[in-house]
Amino acid sequence: MKNNLDSANSLGEIRKLAEKYPTIEEEVLDSVEPVRSNGKIKNLKVFNPATEGEIFDLRREILKIDQDIKVTDSTQQDIKKRKLFVSFLNDHCKIAQYIFSGKTSCHVCKKPRLSNEMFERLYHLPDPEPLNCDKYKSFDQLHVYGKPTSEKYRPSLVGKPSSEHGLPFSPSSQYAKNVEMVVLCSDCDKPRVLYSKKVVRGVRRTQLSNCLTDIQYTCGFSFDELDLEEETHVLKTVFLRKNITCNCTIELTYYSAGFEDVCFFCGTDELEPAEAGDEDEAKKYYPLCTGCKDNGKKLVERRTRNKFNPK
Ligand SMILES: [Zn+2]
Ligand SMILES: [Zn+2]
Ligand SMILES: [Zn+2]
Structure with missing residues (x-):
């Protein structure tokens, strides 16, 4: 064993x-050795993992909300398809990048244990707001508890993407084809393109996909942030753009390298079907999904190569 x-x-x-x-x-x-604080992270708190029993209980509660939910629904995209569960979340919760809070009552929720009077005075947690250039207000400084706030000051939205792509070569579709692999952002679910100057095949390809299953990638991350001792490690030759955030659309090289069509704005593969007879017209644009179309996103014309600007 x-x-x-x-x-x-x-x-x-x-x-x-x-x-x-x-x-x-x-x-x-x-x-697995207990996680140790390395001194850099001061307020690190270690929690015990959920027990089988706790997972079972949670699942039983979730089924009360939506009987269609499967154990295998583990990604945001899977959950988005469960209409009842999504409407439950929308009715009950405030979901932001760093906050998840819920409040209301219905056939699933039990009556609050707090007195009615106290329950009425509970509100969703406010979003962060800046105090000055490098500090956020403390909860007491916020004075917005109970008032609507927005996520616009969230660090990953305020933080400008790095101005440089950070690759030792230009991220072209040719170099994307050398890897023929993308990695999904664990925050926004969008596929991000991997680039390599040399073709990645055979053992190195297996090594790469194994490494990627162990990494929780988020947009803007670069492999050089990892402590790779081995000089010949496959992640030393494969690169991602650093100048990308979760707000960015799908990279143009994603399409020119020939990856599966996904929505230009959100990365889902459930696309708005082209109207009959309009298929050729539709090919002039990057793919768009129904959700993004309903949210007012407009079709973007595909970048075409011409003889004056070969790429
Ligand atoms: Zn409820
Ligand atoms: Zn992302
Ligand atoms: Zn979309």
Whole structure:
């Protein structure tokens, strides 16, 4: 058994092993050293993982909201398809990048334990607001509790993307084709293109996809932030644009490299179908989904190569 685990190189492989050998889960939990604060993170608090029983109880509650929800619905895109659950979240919760708070009552929720009087005075948590250039207001300084606030001062929205793409070469569709792989942002679910000057095939390709399952990528992250000791590590030759945030559209090179069509604005593959007879016209534009169209997003014309500007 131990040997099996030793040969597993990624979380994905360990998961597969655990499906075959039920005792693996315990072995892994036993072997993981407790997280230690490295001094840089002061207020780090370690929580125990949820138990099987707790997960079961949560699932039973969720099924009361939407009976269609499956155990395999694990991504934001999966959840978006569960209409009842989404409308429950919209009625009950405030969902922001750093905040999730809920309040209201209905057939699923139990009656609040607080007195009515106190419950009425509870509001959703306010969004962050700046005090000055490098500090945010404390809760007491906010004076907006109970009033609507917006996410516009959220650090990742205020923070300008790096002005440089950060690649040692230009991120072209040719270099994207050398990798033929994208990575999904864990915040916005958009696919982001991987670039390499040399073709990544065979063992290095396997090594790359194993590494990617272990990394929780968010837009703007670059592999050089990782502590890679091995000089020949595959992540030292594969790059992502640094000058990208979750607000950015899909990269143009994504389309020119020939990846599967996804919405230009949000990255979903559930696209607005072209009207019959209009297919050729539709090809002139980057793909658009129904949701983005309904939100007022306009079609963007595809960049075409011409002889004066070969790329
Ligand atoms: Zn409710
Ligand atoms: Zn993102
Ligand atoms: Zn969209």
